[in-house]
Structures are given as C-alpha cells and as structure tokens.
Amino acid sequence: MSLFQIIFMIGQILILTLILIHNAPIMAWVERRGAALMQNRLGPNRIGPLGLFQSAADGIKFIFKEDQIPGHVSKFYYVLAPLVSLVPSFLTFAVIPYGSQIDLGGGQILKFQIADLNVGILFTLAIASLGVYGIIMSGWASNSKYAMMGSLRSSSQMISYELSMGLSLVGILMVFSSVKLGDIAAAQGQTLLQLGPIALPKWGIFIQPLGFLIFMTSVFAETNRLPFDLPEGESEIVAGYHLEYGSMKFAILQMAEYNNMLTGSGLLATLYFGGWQMLFPLGQIYSHLALSGMTADWVRVAFEIGSFTVKVLFFMWFFVWVRWTLPRFRYDQLMDLGWKVMLPLSLVNLFITAVMISYGVI
Amino acid sequence: MDISPFFFYLFGGLAILFSLFVVLKKSPVASAFSLVLVFFSFAAIYAVLGAHLIAALQVLVYAGAIMVLFIFVIMLLNQDVPSFDIARTHVVIRAVAVVATVALFGAFVWVFKNSALPAARGGFSASAIEMAGGNTVVVSELMFNQYILPFEVTSILLLAAMVGAVAIAKRQKSSAEVLREAAANQRKQAGRAAVGGAK
Numbered sequence: 438m439s440l441f442q443i444i445f446m447i448g449q450i451l452i453l454t455l456i457l458i459h460n461a462p463i464m465a466w467v468e469r470r471g472a473a474l475m476q477n478r479l480g481p482n483r484i485g486p487l488g489l490f491q492s493a494a495d496g497i498k499f500i501f502k503e504d505q506i507p508g509h510v511s512k513f514y515y516v517l518a519p520l521v522s523l524v525p526s527f528l529t530f531a532v533i534p535y536g537s538q539i540d541l542g543g544g545q546i547l548k549f550q551i552a553d554l555n556v557g558i559l560f561t562l563a564i565a566s567l568g569v570y571g572i573i574m575s576g577w578a579s580n581s582k583y584a585m586m587g588s589l590r591s592s593s594q595m596i597s598y599e600l601s602m603g604l605s606l607v608g609i610l611m612v613f614s615s616v617k618l619g620d621i622a623a624a625q626g627q628t629l630l631q632l633g634p635i636a637l638p639k640w641g642i643f644i645q646p647l648g649f650l651i652f653m654t655s656v657f658a659e660t661n662r663l664p665f666d667l668p669e670g671e672s673e674i675v676a677g678y679h680l681e682y683g684s685m686k687f688a689i690l691q692m693a694e695y696n697n698m699l700t701g702s703g704l705l706a707t708l709y710f711g712g713w714q715m716l717f718p719l720g721q722i723y724s725h726l727a728l729s730g731m732t733a734d735w736v737r738v739a740f741e742i743g744s745f746t747v748k749v750l751f752f753m754w755f756f757v758w759v760r761w762t763l764p765r766f767r768y769d770q771l772m773d774l775g776w777k778v779m780l781p782l783s784l785v786n787l788f789i790t791a792v793m794i795s796y797g798v799i
Numbered sequence: 800m801d802i803s804p805f806f807f808y809l810f811g812g813l814a815i816l817f818s819l820f821v822v823l824k825k826s827p828v829a830s831a832f833s834l835v836l837v838f839f840s841f842a843a844i845y846a847v848l849g850a851h852l853i854a855a856l857q858v859l860v861y862a863g864a865i866m867v868l869f870i871f872v873i874m875l876l877n878q879d880v881p882s883f884d885i886a887r888t889h890v891v892i893r894a895v896a897v898v899a900t901v902a903l904f905g906a907f908v909w910v911f912k913n914s915a916l917p918a919a920r921g922g923f924s925a926s927a928i929e930m931a932g933g934n935t936v937v938v939s940e941l942m943f944n945q946y947i948l949p950f951e952v953t954s955i956l957l958l959a960a961m962v963g964a965v966a967i968a969k970r971q972k973s974s975a976e977v978l979r980e981a982a983a984n985q986r987k988q989a990g991r992a993a994v995g996g997a998k
Binding site: 514554555559563566574576577588589592595596599 | 828858859934
C-alpha cells in the first residue's frame with residue numbers, strides 16, 4: 438500500500454463518517470418538510486431558508502439540555518444503550534461500494550468502498566443484527582413498562598423479518614454468484630434486454646422483482662420505520678423503547694435509526710438498482726465526452742458517485758414518503774405478514790430463481 | 800500477520816473476562832449481554848486468524864439471532880430471581896463444583912500435552928485460500944460439492960428438531976382436558992352472573 442492509498446483510505450472513512458453524522462439532522466428536516474408537504478401544511482420554515490437550520494437549532498438544544506438520568510433506571514445499561522445502537526449503524530456502511538475503482542498503474546488500485554471484504558453482504562447483515570441490542574438494552578434498562586413492551590416488540594420483529602430478508606437476498610447472490618457488493622454492482626452493468634435503442638440493464642430489480650419487494654419490506658421492518666414502527670408506536674406504548682430518554686441520548690437513538698435507513702437505502706440501491714452504475718443520461722454524456730487518461734477515470738467515478746447518491750436519496754425519500762402514506766400495522770398483522778406471507782414468498786422466490794438458473798434463463 | 804498475537808491475546812482475554820461475567824453476574828439479562836460479548840470476542844479471534852466467513856457467521860447467528868431470542872425469552876419471563884448466588888448453594892455442591900472444575904482443567908492440560916499437536920496440515924493455508932478466491936468461495940464450494948450429503952443430513956436433523964418443537968408447543972389437548980376446561984368456564988360464568996344479579 439502506498440502512502441497515497443493510505444491517505445485516500447483515511448479520507449474516505451472521514452468523509453463517510455461525516456456524511457453519516459449529518460444524515461440524521463438533514464433527514465429530520467426532510468421528514469418534517471415532507472410530512473408538511475403531504476399534509477398540506479408548512480412545516481418548519483422560520484430558521485434559515487426553508488427552515489433548513491431548524492435541525493441545527495434542534496441539535497444545539499439537544500446538546501445543551503439538562504442530561505437527566507431517571508432514578509429508576511439501571512444506570513450502566515441505560516447510558517450504554519444509545520451507543521450500542523449507534524456504533525453498528527456506522528459500521529454497516531463500510532462494505533457498500535459507492536463508486537467503481539481507478540487503476541493508478543503499477544498495481545495500485547483505488548477502490549471507492551471502505552472495506553472490500555470477501556464476506557461482503559454477510560458483514561452488513563451480521564453487524565446490523567447487533568443494532569437490536571441497543572433497543573433491547575434501552576427498553577430493559579429503562580425499567581418502565583412501556584419501554585419494555587417496545588423492546589420486546591422490537592426483538593420479536595427483528596427475528597421474524599431477518600429470516601425473509603436473508604432468504605430474499607439469497608436469490609440475488611445466486612444470480613450474481615458472489616457475496617461481494619462490489620462484484621454485484623459491477624455485474625449489473627451488463628445488458629439484460631435490447632429493445633431497439635433502449636438497453637435494459639441487468640439490474641437486480643428486473644431479475645428479482647419479488648425478491649426486491651420482500652427485501653424492501655424487510656428493510657422497513659428492520660429499521661423500525663412505519664408501517665412497522667411498532668417498537669415506538671406512540672398511540673399504544675407512548676414512545677416505546679426511548680420513552681425514558683432525553684437530550685442527546687434520545688438524539689443518538691434517533692441518529693442510529695436514520696443511519697440504518699441510509700445503510701438500507703444503500704443496500705437497496707446496490708443490490709437492486711445497479712449500485713454505482715450510471716443513470717440514464719450520465720452514461721451517454723460520459724461516452725460523448727470521449728475523455729482519455731486519468732481525467733476520464735476521475736470523471737467516470739464522479740458520475741458514478743453522483744448516480745449512486747441519486748439512487749440512495751430516492752430511497753431515503755421513499756422511506757419518508759411511505760411513512761406519511763401508510764398507517765401502522767396491528768401487531769398480529771405484522772407477525773402474520775412476516776411469517777405467513779413473506780417467509781413462504783421468499784422460499785418461492787428462491788425456488789423460481791434456482792429453476793431459472795438451472796435452465797439457463799438468467 | 801505480525802500483529803495477530805497481540806489481538807489474539809487481547810480478544811482471548813476479553814472472552815475469558817466476559818465468560819466470568821456470564822457466570823458471576825446476578826441478573827440474568829446482564830449475564831446474557833455478557834455472553835453476547837463472549838461471542839463477539841470469538842468472532843474477533845476468527846477474524847484475526849483470517850477466517851472472515853466464520854467470524855461473520857458467528858456474529859450473525861450467535862450474537863445476532865440466538866442471543867436475541869435468549870434475551871427475548873428472559874425478558875418475557877421477567878425473572879427477578881438472581882441466577883447465581885453463592886450464599887444459597889449447599890456446601891456439598893460447592894465442593895463438587897470446585898473438584899469438577901479442577902478435574903476438567905486437568906483433563907484439558909493432559910489432552911494438550913499428550914496429543915500429537917501440531918496435527919498434519921491440509922492444503923488450506925491462508926495464501927492458498929486467498930488464491931482460490933477467498934474464504935466464502937472456498938467454504939461454499941466444499942460444502943456444496945464434497946460435503947453435500949453431511950450438509951443435507953444436518954439440515955434434515957435441524958428440520959426434525961424444529962418440527963418437534965412446534966409439535967410440543969402446539970400439543971393437542973386430550974378430550975378429557977377440553978371437557979374439564981369447558982365445565983370450569985361455565986362455572987365461572989355462572990358465578991359472574993350470580994354476582995351481577997346480586998348487585
């Protein structure tokens with residue numbers, strides 16, 4: 438590894454960490470403005486242009502608020518819980534590729550991905566499954582009935598939807614025969630169908646439409662977003678697992694949720710929407726520019742990062758969109774959907790995929 | 800590979816420390832959380848040894864799925880009874896525990912001293928695995944080609960265990976039990992009606 442590669446690595450870790458830190462305040466603003474848009478009201482519009490600095494004001498408030506610890510909690514675990522949910526939410530983004538690579542020559546390759554592990558997606562799944570401990574711990578340490586109910590709901594929900602999530606992923610892994618996210622994104626650059634001038638790319642969603650639906654629903658359930666936000670269902674159990682939390686600790690729990698959303702969006706984009714593969718006009722523009730040498734590589738990567746960002750932002754907006762469109766499930770409906778619909782469907786998907794691969798259709 | 804001994808002893812030490820917590824902590828939930836950290840330290844050791852797939856699976860299966868289920872059950876039962884209290888154990892049991900622990904430790908020492916370690920190494924050195932495309936590829940190729948039969952037999956065994964668990968959980972009530980319950984319900988309703996009438 439040359440010095441440049443090491444600096445590049447540290448640089449991308451720093452930049453991605455900063456993005457993840459700023460993700461929560463920005464998404465909080467998007468969510469509030471989006472809610473207002475859909476409910477025909479204004480939303481925060483007083484501080485800064487379009488109320489953009491509202492989140493900064495909220496952040497300052499969170500930091501300077503009195504940091505109270507209720508008397509009835511189990512102190513050690515109460516303080517530990519927000520951190521336990523925050524750390525995995527940062528780690529999971531490490532294996533997602535947000536651009537392809539640049540060959541500097543002399544065996545030096547710059548990868549636009551923090552860690553290209555050979556376990557790939559399994560790393561994300563493993564670390565993401567640890568995030569639930571933060572929620573369980575916060576509910577248990579709070580020593581309050583509602584918080585306890587919230588964390589019990591959360592753990593059973595996580596267990597139920599992890600199954601269909603993993604099984605729906607197997608379809609994608611079978612098609613691209615790799616667990617490395619970089620390989621999966623690269624393989625989606627091929628053309629699936631040529632309809633005259635329009636080339637349909639070999640994106641995951643065109644090969645695995647059912648798998649995509651199951652995976653997306655499971656991501657909603659795993660991130661505790663509406664319509665699956667039973668763990669914090671305000672109208673039933675007040676605020677669920679973060680009922681006893683205030684000031685920055687509460688903000689950290691929220692941050693973890695938004696970071697999980699970002700990772701979920703990144704996974705959806707990478708597995709089913711071609712990852713860093715260029716979006717429609719960008720690819721054409723790039724081939725028209727007819728650049729060469731180093732410039733071509735950097736422009737290509739810039740276009741790829743742009744495409745990836747657009748895809749991720751779309752899914753972030755999709756999370757908000759769904760939240761203000763669908764009502765919350767009842768608890769038994771949630772369990773029925775997970776075990777009686779999603780799980781059999783993901784098995785069917787797996788079977789169909791296996792048959793199609795063995796007959797050489799895909 | 801030159802820094803791995805340090806990490807090995809670090810995570811090995813952590814694993815032992817948290818194993819002690821599992822046994823010594825009074826609250827069952829705290830014990831369970833410590834067990835999660837034990838599994839996590841194991842995963843770290845696997846990762847340091849270069850077995851990334853096993854590390855990921857260790858976290859995914861043990862720390863991420865099985866322990867969540869454990870904690871879920873413990874919290875559902877809401878046990879406030881301390882799981883371990885040395886003052887409540889009988890003297891004989893304490894003595895037996897000490898003797899058994901020392902004997903087990905002795906057995907381990909004896910085995911490691913007398914077995915022919917290091918055993919003969921197979922072809923799977925770290926560099927050979929790297930050449931063949933990494934852990935995940937090598938393990939899955941072996942599992943689905945050479946060892947497909949044991950793999951399938953294991954999954955059938957797990958399936959049988961699962962069916963057994965469901966059968967026990969959904970045990971059919973005998974007809975006598977059903978009748979008895981119906982009678983009890985009727986009595987209860989009659990009693991409630993009588994109370995209501997008195998009001």
